[in-house]
Amino acid sequence: MHFTLTTIFAATAFLPLLASAHLHINMPGSYLGPDNMGPVNPSGANFPCTVDNFNNKAGGGPTITPGRSSKFQLMGTAVHSGGSCQISITYDSPPNKNSNWRVIKSFEGGCPVNHNGNLNEGLGVNHKLPPLVYTVPKGMPSGAATIAW
Numbered sequence: 001m002h003f004t005l006t007t008i009f010a011a012t013a014f015l016p017l018l019a020s021a022h023l024h025i026n027m028p029g030s031y032l033g034p035d036n037m038g039p040v041n042p043s044g045a046n047f048p049c050t051v052d053n054f055n056n057k058a059g060g061g062p063t064i065t066p067g068r069s070s071k072f073q074l075m076g077t078a079v080h081s082g083g084s085c086q087i088s089i090t091y092d093s094p095p096n097k098n099s100n101w102r103v104i105k106s107f108e109g110g111c112p113v114n115h116n117g118n119l120n121e122g123l124g125v126n127h128k129l130p131p132l133v134y135t136v137p138k139g140m141p142s143g144a145a146t147i148a149w
Contacts, residue, residue: 023076023112026128028147029059031094047097048148054094064089064145066138071131072147074112077119079129085111087134088148095146105134 024030033051046052062070072087086106092099112129113119119127 022078022125023074023129024125025073025147025149026075027059027071027073027131028062029057032056032058044097048095048099049146051094061093061144061146063143064136064140065142066136066140069133069135071133072149073131074129074149075127076125076129077121077123077127079113079115079117079119081116082110082112082114084108085149087132089136089140089145090148091141091143091145093144093146095148099146101148102140104137104140105132107132 031049031051031054033046033049033053033056040047040050084107086103088101088103090099090101095101112132
């Protein structure tokens, strides 16, 4: 499946309504922005990853080994009753609006967790959710990558 910039912007249009309860990536490392839990700027200035400076990182990104299992972890409380989600990968460093993203894992329901509604906001934005396990498909290149969900 291939997502265009227009599709991604359309999908994020509703996010300002949820400004106090987003999720962000904890593992395998993430790029840091002024508000890692905020929506993509309508101008696209902070696309992808809601980041405007890709030199600001927390931890390292994954090194991809096809056929090997790996973990992906989110933090926050906005689980929205555990819908469906996908993990995507690009080898661009840093990623940009022209990056080629490939879906490597789809979770149908229960993503990131199976819970009625959202978790208690009192848990905070640093509440670690259980890791999601994925396997990089064979045939993908090995090496450093950026993971998105």
